[in-house]
Every structure is written in structure tokens, then in C-alpha cells.
Amino acid sequence: MSSASIVTFEEARHTVEQHAAKVAPGEVERVDLLAAAGRVLAEPIVADRDFPPFPRATRDGYAVRAADVEQVPKRLELVGEIRAGDWPEPGTCTVGVGQTVSIMTGAPLPAGADAVVMVEYTAVAGKSVDIQRSVQRGENFVPRGAEARQGHLLVDRGTRLDHAAIAIAASAGTSTLPVFRKPRVAVLSTGDEVVEIGATPGPAQIRNSNTYSLAAQIEHAGGEAIRLPIAPDEPVRLRALIEEGLTCDLLLLTGGVSMGKYDLVEQVLTERKAEFYFTGAKIQPGKPIVFGSCGAGIPARVLAANPQLARAEMPAPHKKYFFGLPGNPVSTMVTFRLFAQSMIAALAGMKPQPLIFLKARLKSKIRTKTGLRRFLPAVLSGEFENVEVELAAWQGSGDIAALARANCFLVIPPDREQIAAGEWVSLLTA
Numbered sequence: 001m002s003s004a005s006i007v008t009f010e011e012a013r014h015t016v017e018q019h020a021a022k023v024a025p026g027e028v029e030r031v032d033l034l035a036a037a038g039r040v041l042a043e044p045i046v047a048d049r050d051f052p053p054f055p056r057a058t059r060d061g062y063a064v065r066a067a068d069v070e071q072v073p074k075r076l077e078l079v080g081e082i083r084a085g086d087w088p089e090p091g092t093c094t095v096g097v098g099q100t101v102s103i104m105t106g107a108p109l110p111a112g113a114d115a116v117v118m119v120e121y122t123a124v125a126g127k128s129v130d131i132q133r134s135v136q137r138g139e140n141f142v143p144r145g146a147e148a149r150q151g152h153l154l155v156d157r158g159t160r161l162d163h164a165a166i167a168i169a170a171s172a173g174t175s176t177l178p179v180f181r182k183p184r185v186a187v188l189s190t191g192d193e194v195v196e197i198g199a200t201p202g203p204a205q206i207r208n209s210n211t212y213s214l215a216a217q218i219e220h221a222g223g224e225a226i227r228l229p230i231a232p233d234e235p236v237r238l239r240a241l242i243e244e245g246l247t248c249d250l251l252l253l254t255g256g257v258s259m260g261k262y263d264l265v266e267q268v269l270t271e272r273k274a275e276f277y278f279t280g281a282k283i284q285p286g287k288p289i290v291f292g293s294c295g296a297g298i299p300a301r302v303l304a305a306n307p308q309l310a311r312a313e314m315p316a317p318h319k320k321y322f323f324g325l326p327g328n329p330v331s332t333m334v335t336f337r338l339f340a341q342s343m344i345a346a347l348a349g350m351k352p353q354p355l356i357f358l359k360a361r362l363k364s365k366i367r368t369k370t371g372l373r374r375f376l377p378a379v380l381s382g383e384f385e386n387v388e389v390e391l392a393a394w395q396g397s398g399d400i401a402a403l404a405r406a407n408c409f410l411v412i413p414p415d416r417e418q419i420a421a422g423e424w425v426s427l428l429t430a
């Protein structure tokens with residue numbers, strides 16, 4: 001193994017962010033509007049016209065001159081009606097002094113008017129309307145172009161498209177959108193004790209769950225998961241599978257990084273001239289997390305024909321990042337959330353995504369040891385603004401069932417030995 005470096009959580013996170021800032025997303029493809037949900041926008045969406053394209057009433061009521069209704073009640077002459085979708089001929093529907101026009105939500109404000117009085121504060125009397133409440137100029141309508149001027153930015157490149165962004169694209173008349181190809185993220189699980197889920201495990205064997213949790217997390221993060229076969233604790237086969245994984249945009253290894261005699265991952269990567277940015281972080285779970293890079297993988301058939309390529313240095317653009325995630329299933333999921341997710345986001349073309357913690361009140365007191373920042377499975381419960389969080393009962397980093405019962409991680413700073421019930425604590429969404 002190359003020189004080990006155990007860093008703090010913040011150092012580890014910032015190291016990943018610095019490298020993530022340097023990666024480039026894949027090619028651009030055009031997809032149908034609805035297929036773009038969850039994808040990352042490759043070109044900005046700009047306003048095809050002013051938003052709104054006319055001063056748009058936001059209430060049903062009466063378009064008025066605010067100065068006319070400074071003193072109320074006030075009787076105004078009713079000179080017309082504008083419904084949503086109406087576009088009166090110029091000059092045919094103007095609000096003069098002492099006049100008003102009936103208007104519906106979404107309809108264009110007529111010339112002369114500078115406010116809308118809500119229908120609730122009016123009473124119709126034949127050809128007149130009695131206004132019972134004053135309004136300020138500008139009240140109850142949105143001026144033309146107030147949301148965006150024609151040609152201006154609506155949604156920026158690098159935005160992961162959610163339902164609001166899809167709505168904006170639709171309102172700008174866009175039926176297809178340019179998005180970045182999803183990054184291909186290889187997942188390689190290692191360990192002689194790990195068997196595929198279809199197999200009957202021997203008495204000391206366990207089924208592979210990490211490849212599946214990671215695949216689900218990768219898809220959720222905006223990537224495409226490529227699940228490789230399980231690698232045994234044997235260097236030749238492990239080496240070949242790592243090579244294959246390094247042909248993808250990112251490689252996630254799980255297991256084999258915790259310094260056991262048969263934990264060969266770092267050894268194989270070192271032989272492949274990998275650069276390690278850190279080989280551990282002061283966190284729990286997930287202390288044996290490894291982050292590094294090395295030359296791009298060589299596809300198996302190319303390598304078979306040119307074995308000398310295996311030792312060649314790869315030029316920088318072909319550098320591939322990898323994470324060695326600990327094999328313990330909870331550690332795997334936590335370290336993905338803390339570190340790998342932001343690299344996938346960057347490879348997917350997203351703008352930098354800082355990790356944010358939310359706050360909630362602690363339900364029952366916590367005792368722990370100092371020295372590590374902890375991200376422990378926890379349950380957030382309550383309703384509306386009355387929310388509490390407490391640790392989920394768990395048996396340690398192998399307890400996937402505890403994680404499945406949890407809905408967040410409680411973040412315990414490395415200097416806290418006790419936290420009292422009722423204190424505000426940080427949490428990370430799952």
C-alpha cells in the first residue's frame with residue numbers, strides 16, 4: 001500500500017469536492033421532456049418570450065387605477081370584462097379615470113389599470129361596481145417580464161431536472177431537452193465469503209447485498225450502475241475485474257480495504273500505479289474509506305492483444321477515479337452518501353453539490369466516544385414543525401435491517417461524549 005493517510009471527515013469531503021470540480025460530464029443527448037426528469041440539463045433553457053408575456057392578473061376581481069380607490073367605498077363605472085385568454089383589440093378596453101373592468105385570474109391587465117381589487121371586496125350595482133377596499137399600485141398582478149425577460153436564463157446548465165424545471169421547459173415550448181449521458185459507474189464487490197443472491201450460501205458465506213444497495217444509490221444519484229461479478233480474494237481475477245471497472249467513468253469497490261491479510265484491493269491498485277488521496281477517514285461507520293485515481297482501464301480484449309499496455313502510464317484525461325468503500329453494508333451505504341455521491345453528481349454534469357446537514361431536536365440522550373465524527377442510522381419522527389430524532393437500535397456496521405428502519409443519519413461531532421435529550425443535533429438525509 002502507498003503511504004496511508006487518515007484524514008478528518010471535512011478534509012476527506014473537501015478532497016473529493018476538489019477532484020469532482022475537475023471532472024467533465026459525458027456526451028450530450030436529446031430526450032423527450034418527460035424522459036428528462038432526473039437527468040442533468042446540458043444547455044440552459046432560456047425564455048422564448050417575456051414571462052409572463054403580458055401583465056397577468058393574479059386574482060378574480062376588478063382592474064382599477066389605484067389612485068381612484070384611495071378613498072373607499074368608491075363607485076366606479078364598469079366598462080368591460082376580460083377573461084383569461086382574451087386579448088381585447090387595442091383601444092377597446094381601457095380603464096379611464098373613474099372606470100373599472102371585470103378581470104379573471106390569468107387575464108391580461110387592461111391599459112390604464114395599475115392594480116386589481118379582489119372580487120371579495122366589491123359589489124356590482126348595475127353598470128357600476130362599488131369598491132370597498134383600497135389597493136396599492138401593482139397589487140394583484142404580475143408585470144410583463146417580471147419572472148424572466150425574453151432570452152434570459154430560466155434553468156441553468158448543470159441543473160438536475162425536477163418537476164419544476166420540467167414545467168419551465170414546457171412553458172417555454174420545449175418538447176425535448178439536451179441532457180448529459182449518465183455516468184457509468186462500475187460496482188465491484190470483493191471477498192471470498194460473498195456469494196451471488198441466486199446461490200445457496202455455505203455456512204460461513206453471506207449473500208452480496210452491497211452491489212445492489214450501491215446500484216440503487218447510483219441510479220438515485222443520477223448514474224448508471226454497471227454491476228461486475230464478485231471478485232475473489234485472489235489478485236489475478238481481482239486485477240482483471242478492476243481493469244474492467246476502470247473502463248467505466250467511476251469505479252466503486254466494496255470490501256477488501258480494511259487491511260486484512262486478504263484485503264488485496266489497495267495492493268492491486270498500487271501495482272497499477274494508483275494515486276491515493278486518502279486511505280481512511282476519522283468517521284464511523286466507514287473509517288477504511290479509500291479515494292484515489294489511476295489510469296483508465298484497458299478493455300479485456302485489447303489487453304489480451306497488447307499485454308504491455310498494462311504497465312503504461314495513462315495521460316491525464318484518461319484518469320479514472322475510484323472509491324474503495326468498506327465492505328460492511330452500512331459503512332458502504334454511508335460512505336457512498338458522504339463521498340461517492342458528489343463525484344457521480346459531478347460526472348453527471350451537475351453543479352457542485354455541497355453536503356448539508358439539517359437540524360432536529362434529540363429525543364433521547366446519546367453517550368458515545370470522542371475522536372470520530374459519527375453518522376449513525378436514526379429515525380426522524382413527529383409532524384410539521386415538531387420533529388424529533390433518535391438513534392435507531394443497531395448492532396453495528398453490518399446491521400442493514402437497522403438502516404432499513406432508519407430514515408436519516410444523526411451526525412455526532414468528534415468532540416461530543418454526551419448529547420442531552422432536547423438538544424439540537426445535525427442530521428443527514430438518507
Ligand code: AMP
Nearest residue numbers: 189208209210255256257258326327328
Ligand atoms: P471487508 O471490508 O472485506 O473486510 O468486509 C467487511 C464486512 O463486510 C465483512 O463482514 C464482509 O463479509 C462484509 N461484506 C463484504 N462485501 C459484502 C457484500 N458485497 N455484501 C454484503 N456484505 C459484504
Ligand code: MG
Nearest residue numbers: 190191255256
Ligand atoms: Mg473482504
